[in-house]
Amino acid sequence: MNNLTEPILNRVQTRKIPSSSFMRSWTLGSSHAKIAAHYFSYAIQKHFVADEKKKDLYSHFQLQSALQLLGTMGYLRGAIMKVGQLIANLPQIMPVELVEIFESLQFEAPPMHYSLIREVFLNELGREPEEIFASFEKNAFAAASLGQVHRAKLHNGKEVAVKVQYPNIAATIEADIRSLSILFQTMRFKKDFQYLVNHVQDARSVFLNEVDYLSEAMFMEKNRKLFAGSKIVVLRLFPEFTTPRILTMEYLPGMHLQGFLATNPSLAKRNHFAKLISYSLVHSWFCLKTVYADLHPGNFILMADGRLGFIDFGCYCQFSKERWKLQVDGEMAMFQGERDRLMRYLAKIAMYDRPEDLDPDWVDLFMRQLHWIIAPVLAKGPFAFSRKEYVDHGASLLKETIQKASAHTDPFYNWSNRALLGHRALMYRLRCTFDYSALYLAEMKQFS
Amino acid sequence: MRITQETKEKTRKNILGAAEKLFADRGFEKTTTRDISAASGIAKGTLFNYFKSKETLAMTLVAQAMESGRKMFLRRKTGNEQLVEELFLFIASELRALKSYRTYIGPVLESGMSIFSKESVCSAGEEAKHNHLKTIGKILANHGFEMGYNSIVITLYWSLYLGILAHWSKDKTAKQTETLALIDYSMQTFANTISSNTAVTEVFCCNE
Numbered sequence: 021m022n023n024l025t026e027p028i029l030n031r032v033q034t035r036k037i038p039s040s041s042f043m044r045s046w047t048l049g050s051s052h053a054k055i056a057a058h059y060f061s062y063a064i065q066k067h068f069v070a071d072e073k074k075k076d077l078y079s080h081f082q083l084q085s086a087l088q089l090l091g092t093m094g095y096l097r098g099a100i101m102k103v104g105q106l107i108a109n110l111p112q113i114m115p116v117e118l119v120e121i122f123e124s125l126q127f128e129a130p131p132m133h134y135s136l137i138r139e140v141f142l143n144e145l146g147r148e149p150e151e152i153f154a155s156f157e158k159n160a161f162a163a164a165s166l167g168q169v170h171r172a173k174l175h176n177g178k179e180v181a182v183k184v185q186y187p188n189i190a191a192t193i194e195a196d197i198r199s200l201s202i203l204f205q206t207m208r209f210k211k212d213f214q215y216l217v218n219h220v221q222d223a224r225s226v227f228l229n230e231v232d233y234l235s236e237a238m239f240m241e242k243n244r245k246l247f248a249g250s251k252i253v254v255l256r257l258f259p260e261f262t263t264p265r266i267l268t269m270e271y272l273p274g275m276h277l278q279g280f281l282a283t284n285p286s287l288a289k290r291n292h293f294a295k296l297i298s299y300s301l302v303h304s305w306f307c308l309k310t311v312y313a314d315l316h317p318g319n320f321i322l323m324a325d326g327r328l329g330f331i332d333f334g335c336y337c338q339f340s341k342e343r344w345k346l347q348v349d350g351e352m353a354m355f356q357g358e359r360d361r362l363m364r365y366l367a368k369i370a371m372y373d374r375p376e377d378l379d380p381d382w383v384d385l386f387m388r389q390l391h392w393i394i395a396p397v398l399a400k401g402p403f404a405f406s407r408k409e410y411v412d413h414g415a416s417l418l419k420e421t422i423q424k425a426s427a428h429t430d431p432f433y434n435w436s437n438r439a440l441l442g443h444r445a446l447m448y449r450l451r452c453t454f455d456y457s458a459l460y461l462a463e464m465k466q467f468s
Numbered sequence: 469m470r471i472t473q474e475t476k477e478k479t480r481k482n483i484l485g486a487a488e489k490l491f492a493d494r495g496f497e498k499t500t501t502r503d504i505s506a507a508s509g510i511a512k513g514t515l516f517n518y519f520k521s522k523e524t525l526a527m528t529l530v531a532q533a534m535e536s537g538r539k540m541f542l543r544r545k546t547g548n549e550q551l552v553e554e555l556f557l558f559i560a561s562e563l564r565a566l567k568s569y570r571t572y573i574g575p576v577l578e579s580g581m582s583i584f585s586k587e588s589v590c591s592a593g594e595e596a597k598h599n600h601l602k603t604i605g606k607i608l609a610n611h612g613f614e615m616g617y618n619s620i621v622i623t624l625y626w627s628l629y630l631g632i633l634a635h636w637s638k639d640k641t642a643k644q645t646e647t648l649a650l651i652d653y654s655m656q657t658f659a660n661t662i663s664s665n666t667a668v669t670e671v672f673c674c675n676e
Contacts, residue, residue: 188649
């Protein structure tokens with residue numbers, strides 16, 4: 021926690037989750053209003069100051085806004101907080117100072133006090149933490165979007181990490197979604213309104229699935245088997261101390277990305293972890309046919325012995341048989357340059373019956389985006405993920421996509437797109453250069 | 469025949485035990501004083517020598533549970549809790565002890581601890597309230613806040629506490645987790661109010 025974020029975090033610690041839709045809308049609305057006011061004040065002031073001072077002023081404005089939003093998101097703690105995490109994954113859209121502040125949200129959400137933790141334990145496991153564990157650290161060592169993580173020791177001496185969920189978090193997510201739906205009502209006469217509703221409902225089901233730690237435990241176990249014997253470490257679970265609201269897993273020592281980068285690691289080390297992160301994503305994509313949709317730095321532990329800890333499996337989506345077939349078909353068409361087949365894929369993604377119904381502007385943007393996404397695969401050799409032209413091009417495409425804001429797409433596409441953008445953002449942060457193409461194509465050949 | 473104090477106490481316990489069972493089996497509303505007398509093996513008139521009404525009887529059960537909740541709190545307390553944490557622990561322990569009375573605590577409290585009457589119509593309710601607030605007074609004093617029993621701070625606390633009980637009695641979430649969030653939020657608000665936490669406003673005034 022730094023000097024700037026501390027007062028805000030202290031402030032939000034004195035608040036609690038407002039579960040009702042109205043209260044949450046009001047809080048969020050007031051925070052947006054404050055950010056808008058900051059921006060307005062910057063816009064006026066910048067006309068009256070010298071150029072070098074403008075830069076300082078802009079940074080000051082950004083910092084104020086980030087702190088305001090950080091305070092609000094910590095307070096809201098529901099799906100809105102997940103939006104904050106998503107923003108942190110897009111460094112080109114957000115200046116670096118803000119990315120770092122948003123990133124702190126992933127680790128420094130306002131904590132639950134120990135009396136509250138004890139009640140969650142009594143409700144979930146029928147016993148107090150001290151009765152279950154040989155020792156239990158009262159202060160959390162990490163915050164997750166839906167809870168916080170405590171270190172503990174089992175009676176056999178094994179060190180564990182215990183994730184405890186905020187009480188009533190599902191209701192806060194439901195309240196967020198309701199607020200969002202109320203805001204969307206103003207757009208109900210737009211032609212794509214129903215598609216927008218589908219996206220919101222899809223997000224709701226994925227986020228609510230994340231609330232169930234047993235579902236996360238199941239997916240974690242699948243991945244543990246998948247990566248057994250590799251340099252990817254998936255935590256071992258302790259089912260006897262795991263419930264829908266408490267997840268007990270082995271403790272993994274190591275650093276998060278931010279800490280790792282602060283040690284000024286060599287290119288070889290950065291490439292090493294970049295390859296492992298990519299492998300974890302691509303391998304589980306092809307083998308388990310799942311999209312790991314929450315690819316943010318807080319979900320990885322970079323270990324001193326060179327292994328990568330993959331530690332959070334809450335937010336994932338499973339391809340249906342039909343959707344997987346469509347995905348494979350689309351990818352083959354992309355790599356083989358078969359335009360007609362690709363257009364048929366696009367029509368399905370955009371939920372049209374025939375390629376002729378597609379909006380040509382949307383197709384144009386989609387194709388440019390696709391080329392950006394597959395560029396590392398087509399490179400057929402080492403690819404520099406932090407190359408300025410590549411990053412700038414991706415950022416401008418993303419801005420264009422947001423401006424165009426087409427809801428006329430298959431909701432599943434959001435998650436795969438989110439995973440890919442999350443991956444590229446992590447690669448950018450690692451400033452890595454490696455043969456991603458070889459890694460991807462080997463996996464694709466083996467499992468498609 | 470002269471009834472000894474011991475016999476009186478035994479009969480009283482019998483009535484309370486029978487009432488508790490009947491309330492749990494049939495529900496508070498559907499249980500009559502006639503049912504309770506019959507289950508206790510006494511005449512209906514005798515019941516009223518011990519308890520003025522069904523509500524008073526239920527309030528006595530609630531008061532006993534509140535007392536065991538207070539004892540549970542004292543056992544669980546480590547002495548290292550912050551103010552909010554300690555207040556939370558006290559209320560949560562009490563609710564845990566009151567669990568089997570949750571569904572009918574509303575009408576019972578209405579007659580036994582009404583917020584509208586200065587003096588409770590039920591001595592058991594009055595005693596339970598007194599003991600509860602005495603514990604709150606001690607917790608506050610431990611954290612440097614000396615408050616008189618009739619101070620406005622204690623009245624504020626009591627309003628919040630009854631609000632929590634009212635919410636809890638109707639809480640449909642699994643294991644009443646919504647109430648946990650409400651206790652925490654209410655106690656944070658209470659602690660902020662009594663400590664006149666103005667630091668927040670200052671931070672934002674400086675920023676803006």
